[in-house]
Amino acid sequence: MKPVLILLAKAAIAAPAHADMQRIADTVASALPQWQVAWAFGEQGAPTLRNQLDAYALAPQIRVLPLSLPAEPASVNAIARSVQRWAKGREGPAPIVDVAPPLSGALPALAGAIAAAAGMPAVRTLAVSALPNDAAQVPEHRARVLVCSGGPCMNAGAAEVWQHLRARQEREKLRHGPAGMMSCKTSCLGPCALGPVLQVWPEGTYYGGITLDALDQIIDQHVIDGDPVHAWSYAPGRKKQQLRKP
Template sequence: MASTEKTAAVLLARSSVTGAASREMEELAASLQATGEVGHVTHAFSEQGTPSLREVLTALAGEGFEEVRILPCLLPMEPGFRVWIDRSINRWRAEEPLQHGPSVRVAQPPGSLGAMQALLRDMLASEPCEPAPTPASALPSAGSLIPSQKRRVLVCQGGPCNNAGAAVIWGHLRNEQKRLNLRTTGDGVMTAKSTCLGPCNLAPVLQVFPEGTYYGGVDEAGIDRIIEEHLLGGRVLRELAYDPLPVKQALR
C-alpha cells in the first residue's frame, strides 16, 4: 500500500452542466483534503463536465502518485455505472502504457457503508426548507428561436450501450461540442441522448442525421474522428459506419 503522501483520491460524480455543480465537487474535495488522510484529492465527471476520469488519471500518473482511489459519489449505485468505472480504468491503462503507473482502486459505494445511516439521520435532523415558489409562467414571453443546426447526433442509452460505455462517449461528445463550438461551426450540431436505437450488438451506438448514419463500437477516439470527418468534413467515416442491410451484422 502506498504512503499517504503518494496516494490520491478522486471524487467521481455523474455529470456537471453548471458551474455550481463543479464548485460543489471542489468544496467536497477540499473538505476531504483538509483531513490529511490522503496526499491529494480531486474530482472528475463520468459524463458531461470536466475534468474527465481519463484526464485526471493521466494527470495524477504524471505527478508520480503510486495509488489512486476512486470514490464513486452516486446513489443508488447502478450496476452499469460500476461497469463503466472498471472499463474506463482498463481502457485508460491500455491507452496510457506507463511503466510505473499508479495502482487504481475503487472504493465501496456510499450506500453500502455504515456511515450512510448516520448521514441520513443528520439530514433528517437538519433544518428543512420550504419549496421555492413556482413562477406564474416558466415560458419566455418573447417566444423562442427555432434551432438552425442541420446536424443531429443521437447517442443510444439502451442497456447494452450503457454497459459498453455510452456514458463515456456521451460525455466526451458533449465536452468536445462545447470546446469546438460545434453548435455554431459549419452546419451546426445538436446532440441528444436516445432510447434504444436498435442494433444492440454494435454497442455503443450513435446515429448522425440528416444522413441517418449508424456508428457502432465507438470510443472517445472514434468520437474525435466522427467529429472531424463527418460533422465538420461532411464525409461518412466508413470504418465505423454500418449501413442498413436485410441481414444481421456483427461488430467489425
C-alpha cells in the same frame, strides 16, 4: 506521491458547479491529508474519469468515490469497465485502482450532513404560480448526434464516448450556430454487436465500434463539414454485419 481519491459526480457543465466540486475536494483533502483529492464527472462534463486517470497515472493507488445516491451496482460495474478500458490502452504499468464504498455505507455521518443542510437558510424560495407562457427559439443546428446507452453499448464504452462528445461540444461551443450540433443519449439503436453505436442525423448514418479518436474524426468531418466517415460507418440492411477494424 500520495494515493489519489477521485470524487466522481454524475454530470455538470456550468462553472459554478465546477467551483462547487473544487470546494468539496478541498474540504475532503483537509480531512484526509494522507490523500491527494481530485474530482471528475461520470456522464457529462470535464474533467472526465479518464482525464483524471491520465493525470494521476503515476500515483501508487487511485480510489474512485461515487458521490451519487442511491448506490446502483450498475454504476460500480460501469466504473470498473471504464478503468479496464483505460488501463488496456496504456503503455507501461498502471496504478492500483479501486472503488470506495458508496456514501450510503456511512449512514450516521450522511444523516447528520442531511440534517445540517435541512436546517440551513434556503438558497431559493419557490413561488407557486402559473408558469409564464414564454417564447422559445428553434435551434438551427446542422446535425443531431444520438449515442446509444443500451446495455451492450455501455459495456463497450458508450459512457466514455458520451463524456468525450459532451466535453468537446461544450469546450468548442458546438451547440451554437448553424454548423453546430445537438446531442442526446438514447435507448437501444439496434446493432448491439457493433457497439458503441452512434447515429448522426439528418443523414441517419450509423457508426459502430466508436473510439474517442473515431468520434473526433466524425465530429470534424461529418458533424461540422457534412461528410460521413465511411471507415466507421455501417449501411442499414437485413444482412448481419460484424464489427470491423477501419
